[in-house]
Amino acid sequence: MNEKFYTEGEPIRDTKAPEGPIEDRWEKRKFAAKLVNPANKRKLHVIVVGTGLAGGSAAATLGELGYNVTSFCYQDSPRRAHSIAAQGGINAAKNYRGDGDSIYRLFYDTVKGGDFRARESNVYRLAQVSVNIIDQAVAQGVPFAREYGGLLDTRSFGGAQVSRTFYARGQTGQQLLLGAYQALERQIAAGTVKMHTRHEMLELIVSDGRARGVIVRDMVTGEIERHTADAVVLATGGYGNVFFLSTNAKGCNTTAIWRAHRRGAMFANPCYTQIHPTCIPVSGDYQSKLTLMSESLRNDGRVWVPVKAGDSRPAAEIPEDERDYYLERIYPAFGNLVPRDIASRAAKNVCDEGRGVGPGGLGVYLDFADAIRRLGRDAVEKKYGNLFEMYERITGEDPYTQPMRIYPAVHYTMGGLWVDYDLQSTIPGLFVVGEANFSDHGANRLGASALMQGLADGYFVLPTTIGDYLANGPYGEVDEEAVAEAETAVRTKIEKLLSVNGTRTADSYHRELGRLMWDYCGMERTEESLRKALERIPELREEFWQNVKVSGQAEELNQALERAGRVADFFDLAELMCVDALHRTESCGGHFRAESQDADGEALRDDENFAYVAAWEYGEQGPILHKEALDYEYVKMSQRSYK
Amino acid sequence: MGMNLTLKVWRQNGSEDKGRMVTYRVEDVSPDMSFLEMLDVLNERLILEGDDPVAFDHDCREGICGMCGMVINGVAHGEQVATTTCQLHMRHFEDNAVITIEPWRAAPFPVVKDLVVDRSAFDRIIQAGGFISVPAGSAPDAHSVPVKKVDADAAFDAATCIGCGACVAACPNGSASLFTAAKITHLSLLPQGQPERASRAKAMVEQMDAEGFGGCTNTGECTAVCPKGIPLDTIAQMNRDYLKASK
Amino acid sequence: MAVTGAVLVLFLVGHMVGNLKAFIGADSFNEYASFLRTMGAPILTYRVALTIVEVVLGVCIVLHMWSAVSLARRAGKARPVKYAAKRKSQANGYAVHTMRYGGVIILLFVIYHLLDLTFGTVNPAGWDGTPYERLVASFAPERWWVTLFYVVAVIMVGLHLRHGLWSAFQTLGLASGRSYRPLKAAAAAISAVLVLGFLTVPVAVMIGVIK
Numbered sequence A: 001m002n003e004k005f006y007t008e009g010e011p012i013r014d015t016k017a018p019e020g021p022i023e024d025r026w027e028k029r030k031f032a033a034k035l036v037n038p039a040n041k042r043k044l045h046v047i048v049v050g051t052g053l054a055g056g057s058a059a060a061t062l063g064e065l066g067y068n069v070t071s072f073c074y075q076d077s078p079r080r081a082h083s084i085a086a087q088g089g090i091n092a093a094k095n096y097r098g099d100g101d102s103i104y105r106l107f108y109d110t111v112k113g114g115d116f117r118a119r120e121s122n123v124y125r126l127a128q129v130s131v132n133i134i135d136q137a138v139a140q141g142v143p144f145a146r147e148y149g150g151l152l153d154t155r156s157f158g159g160a161q162v163s164r165t166f167y168a169r170g171q172t173g174q175q176l177l178l179g180a181y182q183a184l185e186r187q188i189a190a191g192t193v194k195m196h197t198r199h200e201m202l203e204l205i206v207s208d209g210r211a212r213g214v215i216v217r218d219m220v221t222g223e224i225e226r227h228t229a230d231a232v233v234l235a236t237g238g239y240g241n242v243f244f245l246s247t248n249a250k251g252c253n254t255t256a257i258w259r260a261h262r263r264g265a266m267f268a269n270p271c272y273t274q275i276h277p278t279c280i281p282v283s284g285d286y287q288s289k290l291t292l293m294s295e296s297l298r299n300d301g302r303v304w305v306p307v308k309a310g311d312s313r314p315a316a317e318i319p320e321d322e323r324d325y326y327l328e329r330i331y332p333a334f335g336n337l338v339p340r341d342i343a344s345r346a347a348k349n350v351c352d353e354g355r356g357v358g359p360g361g362l363g364v365y366l367d368f369a370d371a372i373r374r375l376g377r378d379a380v381e382k383k384y385g386n387l388f389e390m391y392e393r394i395t396g397e398d399p400y401t402q403p404m405r406i407y408p409a410v411h412y413t414m415g416g417l418w419v420d421y422d423l424q425s426t427i428p429g430l431f432v433v434g435e436a437n438f439s440d441h442g443a444n445r446l447g448a449s450a451l452m453q454g455l456a457d458g459y460f461v462l463p464t465t466i467g468d469y470l471a472n473g474p475y476g477e478v479d480e481e482a483v484a485e486a487e488t489a490v491r492t493k494i495e496k497l498l499s500v501n502g503t504r505t506a507d508s509y510h511r512e513l514g515r516l517m518w519d520y521c522g523m524e525r526t527e528e529s530l531r532k533a534l535e536r537i538p539e540l541r542e543e544f545w546q547n548v549k550v551s552g553q554a555e556e557l558n559q560a561l562e563r564a565g566r567v568a569d570f571f572d573l574a575e576l577m578c579v580d581a582l583h584r585t586e587s588c589g590g591h592f593r594a595e596s597q598d599a600d601g602e603a604l605r606d607d608e609n610f611a612y613v614a615a616w617e618y619g620e621q622g623p624i625l626h627k628e629a630l631d632y633e634y635v636k637m638s639q640r641s642y643k
Numbered sequence B: 001m002g003m004n005l006t007l008k009v010w011r012q013n014g015s016e017d018k019g020r021m022v023t024y025r026v027e028d029v030s031p032d033m034s035f036l037e038m039l040d041v042l043n044e045r046l047i048l049e050g051d052d053p054v055a056f057d058h059d060c061r062e063g064i065c066g067m068c069g070m071v072i073n074g075v076a077h078g079e080q081v082a083t084t085t086c087q088l089h090m091r092h093f094e095d096n097a098v099i100t101i102e103p104w105r106a107a108p109f110p111v112v113k114d115l116v117v118d119r120s121a122f123d124r125i126i127q128a129g130g131f132i133s134v135p136a137g138s139a140p141d142a143h144s145v146p147v148k149k150v151d152a153d154a155a156f157d158a159a160t161c162i163g164c165g166a167c168v169a170a171c172p173n174g175s176a177s178l179f180t181a182a183k184i185t186h187l188s189l190l191p192q193g194q195p196e197r198a199s200r201a202k203a204m205v206e207q208m209d210a211e212g213f214g215g216c217t218n219t220g221e222c223t224a225v226c227p228k229g230i231p232l233d234t235i236a237q238m239n240r241d242y243l244k245a246s247k
Numbered sequence C: 001m002a003v004t005g006a007v008l009v010l011f012l013v014g015h016m017v018g019n020l021k022a023f024i025g026a027d028s029f030n031e032y033a034s035f036l037r038t039m040g041a042p043i044l045t046y047r048v049a050l051t052i053v054e055v056v057l058g059v060c061i062v063l064h065m066w067s068a069v070s071l072a073r074r075a076g077k078a079r080p081v082k083y084a085a086k087r088k089s090q091a092n093g094y095a096v097h098t099m100r101y102g103g104v105i106i107l108l109f110v111i112y113h114l115l116d117l118t119f120g121t122v123n124p125a126g127w128d129g130t131p132y133e134r135l136v137a138s139f140a141p142e143r144w145w146v147t148l149f150y151v152v153a154v155i156m157v158g159l160h161l162r163h164g165l166w167s168a169f170q171t172l173g174l175a176s177g178r179s180y181r182p183l184k185a186a187a188a189a190i191s192a193v194l195v196l197g198f199l200t201v202p203v204a205v206m207i208g209v210i211k
Ligand SMILES: Cc1cc2nc3c(=O)[nH]c(=O)nc-3n(C[C@H](O)[C@H](O)[C@H](O)COP(=O)(O)OP(=O)(O)OC[C@H]3O[C@@H](n4cnc5c(N)ncnc54)[C@H](O)[C@@H]3O)c2cc1C
Pocket: A049, A050, A051, A052, A053, A054, A055, A056, A072, A073, A074, A075, A078, A080, A081, A082, A083, A084, A085, A086, A087, A088, A089, A090, A172, A173, A199, A200, A201, A202, A235, A236, A237, A238, A247, A248, A249, A252, A253, A255, A256, A292, A411, A412, A433, A434, A435, A436, A447, A448, A449, A450, A451, A452, A454
């Protein structure tokens, strides 16, 4: 049915995960990994692109181990990577509460939360390593919340039945990132890491089949630079900005991983997108990004919309019996606390029925009136004061007197470059960590797991597994032709963008692409909508290349050029996302195909046909699908139910 | 019905350029726009006119990355308290207002272009000692050292600094004391930070001076504009640690 | 800065107390002045102790000024390009912004003051008069402008200390968040006492209470 859009290649048979009991696999892998003689480490050069939790911790650790590291980020300081924005917390199987948590339980919850589309071996390792992350962070001085007894506080998060989420007020990502950043700066001072800020990776250098370096643009001078190394690590974060509006930072992009994909790295599960239910709704066309509000709000706030479509009365004038508390109505057991994807979709449904509130009818109420009545204003203020303040700052409305409006927004991308158990992509020498890879969350990410994964990859997993690859190095001179070819590709693209001289800005194309993706490949996808998108995206891309306007020169700080370059890659990625979403005719986790739902409108998996990772190879004639089968030896596959 | 505004914006084409104020009109600005979204609108227009858009730093647009920052009508991040530029909304301005927009002004923060400045001096202050030395994998169990809740909370308050540089921009002396003190205080209050406490304070203060920041005369402008409300007593803490270390 | 400032503050307190002796009468005041000179006797000879004090004061003033000037120069270097918009103060407190020019006024005042009351060079009673005579002569009603100058200067000193006292604690790391309120209140109180204490004497002379 979809032959037109892709072809199928060989399945992936080996992910390099060791065999044997699941709890011994990581031990086994560590022991089998070759060690690098300390004297040789200096001679081995590793490039790390990205300084978020994954890249920052990786570069710092590799530097500490004695490797010769070069690190890049597009911001003016490594401390500003988007990980800084994470609010809620980080999971770890410490069982400090004695409430029955264990490595096995975290493993179990994560596999289940990922709707059985994640690898058991990887997830188990993640749960094992989670314990060390907290130790490491505390030793670095990360000021996690504490109890009066002086011990660490935890909370339960995202429907988990145990309290395993460590947090630092609403700024967990910030504090963890600053820990990694400080470790990184320490290595920079020690001379083991060379940092290049305001440098954007625009191409990967592949020589003799190995990843050997990157082409970057100095964003201040516009100079195109070549950097070569024995191995390259990409830690460039997620691509949620393909939707234009998302909770991601403005600069988040797909360029680094997309370029690597173009050069041979497979891209896995691109369609898995996490939508977060509690964001502040869009207020107008000029809107440049969406702001997330902590999910904890759903603990006390009640979600509702008017019963009647098109009811434009202010909330206060709508009597109780004309309000529809739809989550409580449809999901009496979990009520307002249903998982992210379910809450998001339910909001979309009521808005589609014309019952949405606020500008454009794209919003639902999150009402604290009951909570204020029950707990008192002071208690509510104590618990949620800073979130209310943030809401008021952005919307100009007072949530104490008038219900908040919320709407779902794109938040996280579970897809990314395909990596094996060693975090190595299909290009030897190219490693991918953090949100940029696809590895550990399956079709849906459990809250508070991305921080865990980024740090597990960067502090503990990659530094071990990359050693195994580097032990066979140094890999000698890099083929000059390969470098020159990559550089030319970059220069050609920049010249092209500057020379079109059309009539629309890159941002306006990005907005249109984002809208299209949201409408056709967003919270709910259908065969029809995806086909429409696949028709429209190439047209829009064509138009972009004919009609985009980028002012200024290449050899200067040029933000218009930066944006245009990123948008160009988003077009290509968007197309692959739609192909992936179209081919996966089941619903699972963050991928909901309207055709595949049960009688109650819940996501219906098709384990028979889709219990695999979809790894896409780039092909001039369209993408080539490689399937990596997923086996569940430990956690029995089951259908989720939140009724 | 949007607002109409006159913007006087500092334009400087690279660090060598002398720079000048340029006046722009922006029309039909929605009061719900953020300050940066208002500049986006101006920039879209400038690009279509073939002009250089006004360069400014930003990333998260939710007040946490510390990338954005400009001096608006003489106040770093504008007059709203505890607010970054990206979180400042146009509803706080009057219709037909004239708004002056300038970059952070400090010698250790050279202008890169327009409103973009180079804040790498902050990174070098951290490099001098703003960390606890602990290689990955060598940490003891997190519960082996309890920390009093008050200390943990106070450390957190100091640790929320986003490194935006508004303190420097606002300080009449161009001092980086609040930024430096925030980090010193964060780490000094925790037991984990004790072994390196003295050397850290000394090295960071000396690096701050070497970068060319001015000295602190306790004017308190920094904490008043700080989007995270880093308190002034962090500076006392820094001075205390520094004097102790210099003895 | 803070240390030298603190020494100067201590001097000022002593100085004010001494000045107030003028109310008790000429003898008391003169006695005080001569006490200053015979302090430490018989161990120390005439004026030695006073000279030591003067030297310490002199060194402090020089160091204090030197730090003030170097701080100002560093500040100037740290901000070579000024803001076009008038920088609006977000912190409250007027006193903070008078430190530099206030300091200069104080310095000018001290020079005049020394010529006036210590050396008598510009004093109508001249070097020959007793300190008390010089005092009364200086603030004679017809020389109201001298008194005015003193008043302005003393107010400047008050403002200087209003900020300076608290600031010194902060600089020495002796302050903390909890002590800010009491410290600032104390700074305000001490400055007020000093201002009042210093002003009563010249004003009293001018209106003839002391003659
Ligand atoms: C608002 C928000 C809240 C969140 N809350 C939570 C939470 O509570 N718990 C949780 O577990 N997860 C949370 N997440 C998810 C989590 O924060 C991210 O998935 C994670 O931080 C990603 O880390 P990273 O290191 O992979 O990438 P990032 O932190 O995104 O870092 C990417 C790095 O790559 C660099 N880079 C990117 N492209 C290029 C290029 N082309 N050239 C050079 N450099 C480049 C950037 O400069 C940056 O340094 C949240 C996410 C958001 C958006």
